[in-house]
Amino acid sequence: MNNNLPEKQPPEKTDWLLFPQEISRDDIEKEIKKTPIAIQKILNYYLLTDFESKYEEIHLFLKHFNENKKIPIAKINNPVIYKIIKTARSIQRQIHKLMGLLRFREIEGGYLYASFTSDFNIIGPLSLHFSRRFPEEKLIIHDTKRRKALFVEKGKLYEVVSLNTLPSDTDEESFFRQLWQRYHQNISITERENKKLQRQNIPLKFQHWLTEFKGSCALPQLDGNRENI
Template sequence: MVMVLYDGSFEGWLTAVFEIYEYKLADVQFAQEHACNLSMFHSRHTVQTNAAKARRVWQSLVQRNSIDAANAVYHTFLSEQQGIDAVLLRYMQHAFKQQKPVETDYSHPSVITVIQTDRKVRREKHRMEAFIRFQLTGDGLYYAIAEPDYNVLPLISRHFEQRYADQRWVIYDGRRKYGIYYDLKQVSTVQMQFSQQVQASAIQQAYDENEQLYQQLWQRYFSSVNIKARKNTRLHLQHMPRRYWRYLPEKMPEGR
């Protein structure tokens, strides 16, 4: 058994796939370097992320299948499900072995997993694009907190960059402790480590003086368009699951 250690990034994983073929590694397991616990029965292969190797694997997948298939692999990786890197390796091995595209080969277990997981991640992406609510801080920065089920911040950055191109903003993933920041020129990744208690108090103190008024107006607007006679709780929860309510101003008590 060979334990393949990589840095946890998608580029690092693509590099690992390249080196599995390069060094003819068999019977492999993946582990991220910071969370590795080797047993005495494992040998180790440490991967140094290499952009050129990663690009070759990506381009090969696109050429043999399609850009949609390659994107599905990327989305599946972002799901962060346990053991998904090994599932994706089997998908890649299957794809490289066949003489035709495998993205619709529903007889192969790894293909089915990728199709299903890709669909879930894309659904979460669209929900984040719909449910992100920015709040204005005193220094003119628009700030939003989210806790998506999957690591979709890399997938939503383009949407918000295009939609809010004239303002500085940051979207923080409270579950993964990092964010994406737009400085009016480009989007970059930022790391922020603090507890939820500190997070809540610090952001509240930094709000623009008019922010609470804006939130109250938004809450009243939401209440005014919500016709009680047509209330359908089941349908509402289907489109806006309760787990997203925590950071939605319209779901917070008025006057908060």
């Protein structure tokens, strides 16, 4: 019996990662910076996923890109590349949608607070966007799914260590929130409601966070003169 078995190895040009080498985040980010801007954009979006295998997948993406530089990346027939491009597009769409749907409310202490959930870890791009849009405001943006919040003040971002409880809404916030809800209920025409179109423009997973979709429309009593509000 011959015990001198031949040395075995995977066929060349395969993505078999039965015993993958450890790939660090720093190494991947350095490699991404060496690629063209269009590729950097795709891969930086993909870094916002929660996939445990994302660094290995990006490593494979870069390997195929470097081996096929004369071929447009979208035309390289590879399941990893297809997955990354498709996911990056989904992330880009979700960021864009939440930039328009995120609702802030005024809480005590002079903060504007907004909470949301997302399929991806996009709190960074959202916070950066609103820090530029409202440079003079104090904002708290809260991803409740990941229990992560970022505090924005004067255009700078800070990570909130603990956000177990929040200050109450201000009286003005409560008044105008319920006024907004009441307005939406009053202008709605039941016979012309199109739930399918509504879900298309505002998916159900986002409606929970929108002022006009929750709460009672009964207006609270406010102290003082309302003319200056």
